[in-house]
Amino acid sequence: xSTNQPRNIVVGVAGGIAAYKACHIIRAFKEAxxxxxxxxTEAALNFVGKATFEALSGxxxxxxxxxxxxxxxxxxxxxxxxxxxxxxxxxxLMSRVAMGRGDDLLAATLLVATCPxxxxxxxxxxxxxxxATVANVATLRERGxxxxxxxxxxxxxxxxxxxxxxxxxxxxxxxNAVHNGARLPQDLTGKNVLITAGGTHEHIDPVRFxxxxxxxxxxxALGEIAAQRGAKVTIVAGSTDNLPTPAGAEVVSVVSTQDxxxxxxQRAADADYIVMAAAVADFKPESLASSKLKKxxxxxxxxxxxxxxxxxxLATTVTRRDAGQxxxxxxxxxxxxxxxxxxxSALDYARAKLQRKGCDLLMCNEVGMGKVFGQKHNxxxxxxxxxxxxxxxxxxxxxxxxxxxxxxxxxxxxx
Ligand code: CTP
Numbered sequence: 001x002s003t004n005q006p007r008n009i010v011v012g013v014a015g016g017i018a019a020y021k022a023c024h025i026i027r028a029f030k031e032a033x034x035x036x037x038x039x040x041t042e043a044a045l046n047f048v049g050k051a052t053f054e055a056l057s058g059x060x061x062x063x064x065x066x067x068x069x070x071x072x073x074x075x076x077x078x079x080x081x082x083x084x085x086x087x088x089x090x091x092x093l094m095s096r097v098a099m100g101r102g103d104d105l106l107a108a109t110l111l112v113a114t115c116p117x118x119x120x121x122x123x124x125x126x127x128x129x130x131x132a133t134v135a136n137v138a139t140l141r142e143r144g145x146x147x148x149x150x151x152x153x154x155x156x157x158x159x160x161x162x163x164x165x166x167x168x169x170x171x172x173x174x175x176n177a178v179h180n181g182a183r184l185p186q187d188l189t190g191k192n193v194l195i196t197a198g199g200t201h202e203h204i205d206p207v208r209f210x211x212x213x214x215x216x217x218x219x220x221a222l223g224e225i226a227a228q229r230g231a232k233v234t235i236v237a238g239s240t241d242n243l244p245t246p247a248g249a250e251v252v253s254v255v256s257t258q259d260x261x262x263x264x265x266q267r268a269a270d271a272d273y274i275v276m277a278a279a280v281a282d283f284k285p286e287s288l289a290s291s292k293l294k295k296x297x298x299x300x301x302x303x304x305x306x307x308x309x310x311x312x313x314l315a316t317t318v319t320r321r322d323a324g325q326x327x328x329x330x331x332x333x334x335x336x337x338x339x340x341x342x343x344x345s346a347l348d349y350a351r352a353k354l355q356r357k358g359c360d361l362l363m364c365n366e367v368g369m370g371k372v373f374g375q376k377h378n379x380x381x382x383x384x385x386x387x388x389x390x391x392x393x394x395x396x397x398x399x400x401x402x403x404x405x406x407x408x409x410x411x412x413x414x415x
Contacts, residue, residue, distance in 0.1 A: 222405070
C-alpha cells in the first residue's frame with residue numbers, strides 16, 4: 001500500500017563512523033517529500049553535528065527524553081512515526097533496543113513505535129559476529145524489525161569484511177519497500193540463489209553489437225532481497241545501468257548469451273533457486289568480424305547480417321533439472337515481458353510461455369511504450385505451473401522482488 005502522502009520518518013543515527021552517510025538518507029527522504037525527524041544518540045553527535053541534522057531535516061534535534069518535556073517528546077516522536085530507519089546502528093544501540101531499554105530519546109522512541117522499523121548496522125566484522133550481537137540481531141528480527149545485512153568491504157581501519165553500511169540509496173530503497181509491505185524474513189538462510197540480470201550483447205564486430213535496453217534493475221533487486229532474506233546470492237549480469245552490487249551478493253559479469261549460458265551452468269548444480277530476469281538476445285550474428293566493418297568495403301556484411309539462434313538458457317535449465325542433473329532440484333523462475341494484441345492478452349501469452357519454458361514460476365510484465373524497461377517501477381502477474389496467479393501491484397522493483405521471493409519460497413515449501 002504505497003501512498004503519496006508525506007510520511008513522518010524518524011531517522012535514528014548511532015555513534016559510528018558511517019554516521020555521515022545518514023545525511024544522504026535524510027536528504028533522500030526529504031527530496032521524496034517526507035517529513036523527517038532525526039534522532040541521534042549522544043555518541044552520534046561526535047561524528048556529525050546537531051546543526052547538520054537540523055538543517056537537513058528542517059526539524060529540531062535532540063538526543064534526550066528531557067528536551068521538550070512539555071510536548072511529551074519521548075512518546076510523541078515514536079507515536080507519530082510512519083517509518084523508523086536507523087543508520088548506522090551500532091552493536092551498543094542494538095543491544096539496548098534488544099533489552100527494551102529507554103535510556104535516550106532514540107531507544108524510548110523505539111519502545112513506543114508500532115510502525116515498520118528498519119535497522120542498518122555498521123561495525124567491525126568482529127563485533128558483527130560477536131555472539132551477543134548475533135543474538136541481539138536475532139531478537140530484533142523475531143520482533144518484526146528489519147535488520148539489513150551489512151555490506152562487505154573496507155572498514156574504518158585497514159581491515160575489510162562484513163560490517164560496512166550499505167549505500168544510502170540501498171537503505172532508502174529497502175526501507176521504502178518495507179514501508180510498502182515487503183517482508184524480509186530469514187527464509188532463504190543457507191540457500192544458494194542464482195540470478196541472471198541485465199541484457200546480453202551479441203557482437204557484430206569489435207565496436208558494434210545487437211543488444212537491448214535492459215537496466216538489470218529487476219535482477220539486482222531480486223538479488224538484494226534474497227541476500228537480505230539470508231541467501232548466498234550470485235548474479236550473472238550482462239549489461240546494466242552500473243548498479244551497485246547488493247550487499248552480500250557476488251556479481252559475475254558476462255557479455256553474450258553464450259557467456260551467460262556457460263556461467264549459469266558452472267553454478268546451477270549448487271543452486272536452490274534460479275531466477276532468470278535477464279533480457280537475453282535470442283539471436284546472434286553467424287560470424288564475428290575480427291576488425292571494424294567499413295561502410296563502403298563491407299557494405300554486404302553490414303546491410304545483411306545473418307543471424308543464428310542462441311541457446312535458450314531458461315528452457316535448457318529446466319530440461320537439465322528435470323533430468324536430475326542439479327542435486328538441489330532448484331525452483332526455477334522465468335520472466336516474460338509481453339504486449340497483448342487484438343486476439344490475445346499479455347496474460348495469455350505469458351501462460352503459453354510458462355508452459356513452453358516449463359519453469360515453476362513466471363513473472364509477467366505487460367510492457368509498452370515507456371512501461372517497465374529501465375523504469376524504477378514494475379507491475380504484472382506471477383503465474384505458477386500449478387495454475388496459480390498472483391497479481392503484482394505497482395511498486396518499486398524491490399517491492400516486486402519481495403513478492404517474487406514470497407511466491408518462490410511458498411512454491412518450494414508446497415513441493
Ligand atoms: N531466456 C533465456 N534464454 C533465451 C531467451 C530467453 O534464458 N535465449 C529467458 C529470459 O531470461 C526470461 C524468459 O526466458 O526469463 C523469457 O524470455 P523471452 O525473451 O520472453 O522468451 P522468448 O522465448 O525469447 O520468447 P519471445 O518469442 O516472446 O521473445
